Amino acid sequence: MNITVCVKQIPDQSIPSELLPDSWRLRRADVNAVLDPGDEYAVEAALKLAEATGGEVTAVSMGPARADEALRKALSMGVHKAILVTDDALEGAAALVTARVLAAAIRKSGGTDVVITGTESTDGYTGVVPQALAELLGSSSLTFAKSVETGGEGITIHRQTDTGYQIVTAPLPVVVSVTAGANQPRYPSLKGIMGAKSKPLEHWSLADLGLDGEAVASSQRVFSVVAAPEKQAGELISDDGTAAGRIVEFLAQLKVI
């Protein structure tokens, strides 16, 4: 089974994020960047499927040239080869554009049986790229997977729902989005880290994908960004044995007891 995993490099979330004042875009250039932790679950699911079926995993990303680092991390976890679509025209690309670019890259790479993604990026969290990819590739979609297995008609997942879960199966080709917590992403081994340096990592431009300016034009725009009003600080007490009484009094005031 040939598997493609889509990943993104994002600013390290443990450092407070900032916007660029002129474009309202996330400041990415000079901040520490990492493989989106949400995508590590996707990489792990892809590697597990490949191990079970004897297939290869290709990681595909769209981003600036430095997103190589995130792809190297995926390679060091065990991914076989990687493709980065990088082009100045893609800066600030919206979700639909991202999906078009990833779909074009997957096609150019020769197609795939299974595409695995996270459910949303941790920095932008629009959360519609997996479904858009499926539509673009003419694939079935298995979304919000809490577990992924081969079997059934091709791939079978436990799909998160608002009230519980469903067991859903689909034939290939299929796009699977994997929720955080679906598995335990492996740590790259020292051998993996060393090996990643010699694994193939290609850079493609929009021209390489045959995409023009219109395909990647965005129809949306940020008008302004303002600080949210801060909440007034409330009453803070230390529990000296009477705090429970104060809570009960407060609940009574609010007429919920």
Place this chain on the structure above:
Amino acid sequence: MNAGPILVFGEVEDGRAAPVSLELASQARRLSDAVVVLAYGSSTEGVDKAFASAGASAVHLAEHPVADRLIGPFAAAAMASLVGAVSPRAILIGATYTGRDVAGRLAVRARLGVIANVIDLMDKDGRLVALNTIFGATQIVESGFTSSSPGIFLVRPKSFEVAAHEGDVAVSRLEPPTDVQDSARIIESHSETSTGPGLEEAPVVVSGGRGLGDASNFALLTELARLTHGSVGASRAVVDAGWVPYSMQVGQTGKTVKPTVYIACGISGAMQHTVGMKGAKNIIAINRDQDAPIFKLADLGVVGDCLTVLPKVIEEIKARQQQG
């Protein structure tokens, strides 16, 4: 400026209109007299009335043709046909699992941009402007689509009130779509049942985090919720640890709640958690660490051990209720 109607995805589950879809119909009515709803689900009998009284001026009923197929790809195809037919000014979809499936596929089919995590939508000089928050709701972003193209607004549940509306409604049936490229099949469905009011409707939400120390201590929260006619929520840390099911998770990747009172027990107040509960009218927090970020939001903060405070709270409420 496109003066077309506002098109709303009316998610129908178990024969009932999803609350978020009714919220969107009401907000669409505040912005336009022409509110077209696609009511899509396995059984849509009578849901036109619910959508009409929330604000719809036209309801298209579409029955899901095959029970064991996921709704999303089919509803996206039906939405795309309506986008073509009614040339809407904007498309509103609730950010549920199904809603996200619909939005992604519809974006491709109808070549529409998507603005997600919307919490408010307004008309500014004839242009629809969406608000969403970033960086743990510390910053508010105003965005919209360029004037020539409509777009999809993916709206978080509980962003709008449902207002009763009276007026004419045109009801029609839409044939199920046939050009769907999805072969996924549902083999089984499971629900994690909970007792008491649903988390999103409950007037009181008692939530627990890692500070409870052990899954068994959730019994204290269940008891407090029972006494306050509330519901029990949780942080992601304890959902990931397997203490409680995901359906109880509050936050960015869980539910958004806006109860009269939110009681956070042993929850640090990470921004991914607080975006889901910030809208509560009153917030009580119990945490051992006086510097816990949750106290910045709390109307009443108690620096203490929830395992000693909660049993006393329960005891005192019981004592009051016996007297009362």
